[in-house]
Amino acid sequence: MARVIVxxxxxxxxxxxxxxxxxxxxKHEVVVISPSEYYQWIPSNIWVGVGxxxxxxxxxxxxxxxxxxxxxxEQAKATEIHPEGGNGSQNPFVxxxxxxxxxxxxxxxxxxxxxxxxxxxKLNFEATEGLGPGKFTYxxxxxxxxxxTWEALKxxxxxxxxxxxxxxxxxxxxxxxxxxxxxxxxxxxxAHEIKQLNLTDKAELIWIxxxxxxxxxxxxxxxxxxxxxxxxxKVFSESVLAEYGIRWIKRAGVTKVEEGVVHYENLDGExxxxxxxFAMLIxxxxxxxxxxxxxxxxxxxxxxxxxxxxxKVDADYSGKPFEDWNIEDWPSIYQNPLYKNIFAPGIAxxxxxxISKPMKSPNGTLITPxxxxxxxxxxxxxxxxxxxxxxxxxxxETNFRHKASMGKMGAACIVSAGYGLFxxxxxxxxxxxxVPDWEKYPMWGRDLSYTVGxxxxxxxxxxxxxxxxxxxxxxxxxxxxxxxE
Ligand SMILES: Cc1cc2nc3c(=O)[nH]c(=O)nc-3n(C[C@H](O)[C@H](O)[C@H](O)COP(=O)(O)OP(=O)(O)OC[C@H]3O[C@@H](n4cnc5c(N)ncnc54)[C@H](O)[C@@H]3O)c2cc1C
Numbered sequence: 240m241a242r243v244i245v246x247x248x249x250x251x252x253x254x255x256x257x258x259x260x261x262x263x264x265x266k267h268e269v270v271v272i273s274p275s276e277y278y279q280w281i282p283s284n285i286w287v288g289v290g291x292x293x294x295x296x297x298x299x300x301x302x303x304x305x306x307x308x309x310x311x312x313e314q315a316k317a318t319e320i321h322p323e324g325g326n327g328s329q330n331p332f333v334x335x336x337x338x339x340x341x342x343x344x345x346x347x348x349x350x351x352x353x354x355x356x357x358x359x360x361k362l363n364f365e366a367t368e369g370l371g372p373g374k375f376t377y378x379x380x381x382x383x384x385x386x387x388t389w390e391a392l393k394x395x396x397x398x399x400x401x402x403x404x405x406x407x408x409x410x411x412x413x414x415x416x417x418x419x420x421x422x423x424x425x426x427x428x429x430a431h432e433i434k435q436l437n438l439t440d441k442a443e444l445i446w447i448x449x450x451x452x453x454x455x456x457x458x459x460x461x462x463x464x465x466x467x468x469x470x471x472x473k474v475f476s477e478s479v480l481a482e483y484g485i486r487w488i489k490r491a492g493v494t495k496v497e498e499g500v501v502h503y504e505n506l507d508g509e510x511x512x513x514x515x516x517f518a519m520l521i522x523x524x525x526x527x528x529x530x531x532x533x534x535x536x537x538x539x540x541x542x543x544x545x546x547x548x549x550x551k552v553d554a555d556y557s558g559k560p561f562e563d564w565n566i567e568d569w570p571s572i573y574q575n576p577l578y579k580n581i582f583a584p585g586i587a588x589x590x591x592x593x594i595s596k597p598m599k600s601p602n603g604t605l606i607t608p609x610x611x612x613x614x615x616x617x618x619x620x621x622x623x624x625x626x627x628x629x630x631x632x633x634x635x636e637t638n639f640r641h642k643a644s645m646g647k648m649g650a651a652c653i654v655s656a657g658y659g660l661f662x663x664x665x666x667x668x669x670x671x672x673x674v675p676d677w678e679k680y681p682m683w684g685r686d687l688s689y690t691v692g693x694x695x696x697x698x699x700x701x702x703x704x705x706x707x708x709x710x711x712x713x714x715x716x717x718x719x720x721x722x723x724e
Contacts, residue, residue, distance in 0.1 A: 251585025414492025566646025618724030
């Protein structure tokens with residue numbers, strides 16, 4: 240009998256747990272530990288943030304599903320990993336802290352044979368003074384945040400209807416924040432709603448980003464095929480912003496927010512401000528903050544985790560110069576190098592290096608997006624980790640038949656740009672591979688047959704279809720496993 244513990248029930252962890260449970264015999268145990276009883280389809284939080292979807296359209300309760308599947312669910316947060324055992328236990332274990340009202344704060348140790356760390360990102364609002372919910376800016380990174388963001392935005396719409404002109408600022412809230420795609424999508428949706436309400440003359444829309452060029456998205460930008468021509472994501476994204484009446488501030492690292500004012504530094508070293516009436520800014524991401532200890536109780540977190548808090552896996556963390564990196568530096572099986580029974584798929588793994596060229600201001604501030612951490616690779620890496628663990632348990636097979644490197648994997652990104660069956664729009668972009676491979680594709684860094692972009696109503700339909708398909712899959716509805724990640 241083996242016990243597999245999955246930490247986190249997001250896109251990666253839920254996918255991993257579902258495949259492990261489906262493939263492993265019932266004599267083996269699968270345990271999922273996550274602080275919320277809900278699964279949420281994060282990409283649709285954008286629509287919650289503009290009032291087009293309710294929170295219950297993007298989330299559902301996990302316990303009934305896990306009961307049906309035979310997965311043990313603990314509503315708790317993992318705080319410590321003890322990969323060598325200790326504290327009287329010979330076996331590795333995790334320490335968890337319950338988050339349910341009846342057991343809040345109570346701790347427990349649970350032993351494991353295999354551990355999947357799929358804890359995703361900590362939304363690191365604290366890294367920027369004044370940033371985030373409860374302070375001076377809003378967020379759409381979780382559905383709870385998105386509801387409050389919509390309430391605030393609705394209030395702005397009311398003021399605009401009453402004749403007031405407002406400044407709406409959307410973008411990144413830290414010099415190294417990633418997830419530009421989500422903020423970009425939110426900006427376009429807000430612009431679309433304002434247009435639908437005939438309030439265009441009452442809004443000044445501003446995009447603020449740490450990207451060197453608009454359309455970088457933390458992947459160093461891309462050249463894409465569009466309508467038979469090759470264009471850059473810079474031209475593509477700037478055209479879209481211009482079409483939606485959004486002006487932009489680029490190369491801007493937001494360092495502090497006060498009521499109605501963002502302070503930022505740019506790559507010329509200038510320290511500037513931008514005032515606003517409403518702001519939605521994406522925070523920096525960090526690892527979940529778990530600690531690791533050896534059997535003697537010594538803190539081994541620095542060897543298990545990168546300084547960002549993300550877990551080290553089978554990647555090259557030698558810190559070689561940016562110019563020397565190669566797609567082979569990227570992990571393919573997400574296995575911890577020290578403890579071979581620990582894996583970290585999805586956002587939880589530490590990327591080996593920046594994909595966008597690191598840029599510093601004359602004051603030494605790094606103003607460059609971190610690598611993008613999108614849903615498709617999170618699901619795919621969750622699945623391959625699951626299948627490899629199943630192979631090891633079922634047959635002792637340690638050849639790792641299932642691999643998925645961001646240097647060999649494509650990603651599809653559909654940025655909705657307005658909601659509505661006939662009025663909606665979306666910019667659909669695919670890139671292959673995610674990390675450019677300049678050796679294989681010396682001209683463009685990527686394969687242009689699969690690196691394409693278009694904007695139109697069809698993209699919106701696909702985005703809406705994906706919302707329903709991915710929730711169908713996550714809810715374990717019939718034939719869920721046939722739907723791709
Ligand atoms: C607003 C927004 C829109 C997006 N839109 C898109 C899109 O259109 N397309 C796309 O491809 N990607 C999109 N993304 C990115 C996508 O959501 C992420 O890539 C994906 O959610 C990452 O999956 P994950 O499982 O690694 O992390 P998450 O989905 O964040 O899951 C992490 C899980 O771990 C849990 N957890 C955290 N800490 C602990 C702990 N200590 N112990 C136990 N559990 C813990 C969390 O509660 C959560 O359940 C978007 C992101 C945002 C924020």
